Amino acid sequence: EETHPVIIAGFGHFGNTVGRFLRANGVNATYLDIDSDRVALLRRMGFKVYYGDASRHDLLRAAGAAHAKLLVIAIDNVEKRLEMIETAKKHFPNLHLYVRSRNRFDAYELLNAGMLHVYRESLDTSLRMGVDVLKMLGHDAYHATRMSKMFLKYDEKNLKKLAAIEDREAYILEARTRMEELERILQEDTNNRLMLQVDAAWDDASLIKEATQQATAQTE
Amino acid sequence: EETHPVIIAGFGHFGNTVGRFLRANGVNATYLDIDSDRVALLRRMGFKVYYGDASRHDLLRAAGAAHAKLLVIAIDNVEKRLEMIETAKKHFPNLHLYVRSRNRFDAYELLNAGMLHVYRESLDTSLRMGVDVLKMLGHDAYHATRMSKMFLKYDEKNLKKLAAIEDREAYILEARTRMEELERILQEDTNNRLMLQVDAAWDDASLIKEATQQATAQTE
Structure with a gap:
């Protein structure tokens, strides 16, 4: 055999x-x-x-x-x-x-x-649907995928913590807190990304300004 | 509202x-x-x-x-x-x-x-479990993840083709053919990857040999 x-x-x-x-x-x-x-x-x-x-x-x-x-x-x-x-x-x-x-x-x-x-x-498939919904609404595909990976990771971590709580009222309170924390972590990541874009745009703007000034100075 | x-x-x-x-x-x-x-x-x-x-x-x-x-x-x-x-x-x-x-x-x-x-x-989660099983068996994590993405892509493509077949016998035959084709595609990708590793090892070996010969020639 x-x-x-x-x-x-x-x-x-x-x-x-x-x-x-x-x-x-x-x-x-x-x-x-x-x-x-x-x-x-x-x-x-x-x-x-x-x-x-x-x-x-x-x-x-x-x-x-x-x-x-x-x-x-x-x-x-x-x-x-x-x-x-x-x-x-x-x-x-x-x-x-x-x-x-x-x-x-x-x-x-x-x-x-x-x-x-x-x-x-159904966890992973529902997140794939979530990513596709974000894409349909015009969100960036790469960022949406990254968010789904973070979501999965934190949700799994929370699962292990929540499994240990036996009291129903204590569970509801803790589940809600964990859920809000997870959402905050993802939103912070999005905000950081937007800040980086603003910084990059700012840098581009300064570089363009600087280059224009130099070019103007040279022709004067 | x-x-x-x-x-x-x-x-x-x-x-x-x-x-x-x-x-x-x-x-x-x-x-x-x-x-x-x-x-x-x-x-x-x-x-x-x-x-x-x-x-x-x-x-x-x-x-x-x-x-x-x-x-x-x-x-x-x-x-x-x-x-x-x-x-x-x-x-x-x-x-x-x-x-x-x-x-x-x-x-x-x-x-x-x-x-x-x-x-x-349950499609995506069963594939994540599949990736984890491969990792536990000692397979390369990156390659296993890549395989799961290819699997999902081809399986979804096959789904649309198979949906159109109404006859049960014709369906079984076509489903089996598509399934075997999908497995062959993934195996070919794995073989190509192994060939690349062999090539890389071969290149490394030639480079080492060449370098050794040069070093020996210089000291002679």
């Missing part, structure tokens, strides 16, 4: 994209999925997909979990996902776990379960 | 992220959501959110649709989303529509309904 470095559990749009991207980079993965129709379709598309419940340790073992390096948990079912994490932690502590999460609150739960690699499924 | 350039319908994780990102870039939006609990919570977080069914043209009009530039359709409900698109096309042809889609097949439907800006919600 051939062992791949990566096992991907859940082969919907998320897991499928990870798998195709890895394969395009020369990395083979073993796939697990519980939807028999999808398994049949994907096999016809040329994927090696195993059918079964990925939270069962015997299935994970058969898929090579004892020798793989990474387990991508891309399944949709939140309870199954937590079961799978428990199984993996107990039976295959060698595996690095990369986990898809649905949203912010789902991500808190995963972080509190000790997960290090948590990916909110 | 103040009119914002952007209206965002659906204020879950997707719409919320777009809205926060726009606000951090100085762009105000009007928000619509049908979940009264969420509206209450988000108002407490400092957002101006209107409660109601965003597929109704009177609500869209009240939200400023006649004078806005863009409508972000980030709602989860697939049927409501199509209704909303029809309403917007009929009553507010001035609006550019930016639409969230769940997956590939959902995106086909939106493209076939004439939508120009369609965003598969």
Whole structure:
């Protein structure tokens, strides 16, 4: 039995994209999925997909979990996902776990379960849409992209801090403060950029003035 | 009544992220959501959110649709989303529509309904996870990121071609061909990069050899 470095559990749009991207980079993965129709379709598309419940340790073992390096948990079912994490932690502590999460609150739960690699499924795409909206409104494309990277970075940092707060009222207050802080950081970066443009324009103006004065002085 | 350039319908994780990102870039939006609990919570977080069914043209009009530039359709409900698109096309042809889609097949439907800006919600995040997996396996971070950008670009191009195919068997064949082509393009880019490294190493070796020969000649 051939062992791949990566096992991907859940082969919907998320897991499928990870798998195709890895394969395009020369990395083979073993796939697990519980939807028999999808398994049949994907096999016809040329994927090696195993059918079964990925939270069962015997299935994970058969898929090579004892020798793989990474387990991508891309399944949709939140309870199954937590079961799978428990199984993996107990039976295959060698595996690095990369986990898809649905949203912010789902991500808190995963972080509190000790997960290090948590990916909110729609975060990056919503930011790409945000960049495109800014571009449509006439904003600078390079700057908008830079802003989206800063946003992602700070939002991920805040996520880890907010995950630790259990009290709902304290959470709302802290979430709002963090959100406003993030917006302020991005606005400051934009202001700095505008200041640099003003400075550059000022410098250009002084240089033009200086050059004109020199030219005038020479012709006088 | 103040009119914002952007209206965002659906204020879950997707719409919320777009809205926060726009606000951090100085762009105000009007928000619509049908979940009264969420509206209450988000108002407490400092957002101006209107409660109601965003597929109704009177609500869209009240939200400023006649004078806005863009409508972000980030709602989860697939049927409501199509209704909303029809309403917007009929009553507010001035609006550019930016639409969230769940997956590939959902995106086909939106493209076939004439939508120009369609965003598969988990596409970008699954690619970011793919990049991180490659990095964990020891791949070069810069190259992995470059690959993810190429993947996104070609996959989006293929999406538009595949959306036009109605026959299921023809679709499977074409999808598989396109998928293999995409993987080949990325692999070729990787091979070219490796060739360049070999060339560079070869050049370095020749330069070192040449320099050594010159140095030896001088001391002889």
